[in-house]
Amino acid sequence: MDLSDITFTSGQDNTGGLTQDFWFAKAADIATWPTIKTKSTAASASELTTYSGNFTMNSGKKFFTGYLTWGTGELKWSAQGPVDGKSFKHSFEFSRPGCDANSLALLDLVKNENLVFIVLDKDGNKRVIGSEFLSAKLESAEGTTGKTGEDSKADVMTFGSELQGPPRFYTGTIPTTEASS
Numbered sequence: 001m002d003l004s005d006i007t008f009t010s011g012q013d014n015t016g017g018l019t020q021d022f023w024f025a026k027a028a029d030i031a032t033w034p035t036i037k038t039k040s041t042a043a044s045a046s047e048l049t050t051y052s053g054n055f056t057m058n059s060g061k062k063f064f065t066g067y068l069t070w071g072t073g074e075l076k077w078s079a080q081g082p083v084d085g086k087s088f089k090h091s092f093e094f095s096r097p098g099c100d101a102n103s104l105a106l107l108d109l110v111k112n113e114n115l116v117f118i119v120l121d122k123d124g125n126k127r128v129i130g131s132e133f134l135s136a137k138l139e140s141a142e143g144t145t146g147k148t149g150e151d152s153k154a155d156v157m158t159f160g161s162e163l164q165g166p167p168r169f170y171t172g173t174i175p176t177t178e179a180s181s
Contacts, residue, residue: 004045015122018073022066022094023174027114027135029061031179034172049165051128054172055116057179063118065176068094069154075119075127077166090167091139092117092129093158099145103155107141110157117159118174126170129161136161 034051042048055063072095080089096103114135119127130136136159143155 013123017071017122018068018075018094019120019122020068020070020073021120022068022073022092023063023118023176024066025055025057025061025063025116027116027130027132029058030055030116030132031058032056033132034170036168050169050171055175057175059181060178062178063174063176066094067096069097072156073119075121075129075167080162087162087164088166089160089162090129090136091158091160092119092136093156095152095154095156097152097154099143099153099155103143107143107155107157110138111141113138115159118170126174127167128170129159129167131161131163134162 032053032055034053034055036049036051037043037047039048057063072093074091074093076091076093077088079086081087114130114137116128116130117136119129121127139158139160141155141157144152146153
């Protein structure tokens, strides 16, 4: 694939941050992954950065819906590695309100699990963190009850992964109902 111009149109949407909803699943629960073209097979920037197809799930499995506190969700990527060996580190950080049994159980259940996340940015783009080759893993988690009524009562979690490039776009459907056999 050849290089192309990277211009910016004045007045276009470029809103920072994520929406309050995201989706997550165990990597082992995914039957088939959408595909991505490589630099040698992509004909456009869109083909290089956007998954083609849909996630399909194993029987009885699905993506779960997650909620994050507005203004706390962030998807980041950064180049890593030596000269001639660069790749990208991805991270998804968010705060989830509450310290109830479900919140605490989630921390215990995902602490060493192989996961994939789909996040939605404020411009309506879905992005994937975790891949069929290297899933997303819990990097850190901190919780607090707060000290006073003015404090946050929440769990802050960060999940990370790596890929050849920045987090890919996803235009397919999100299977949020259990797959049939």
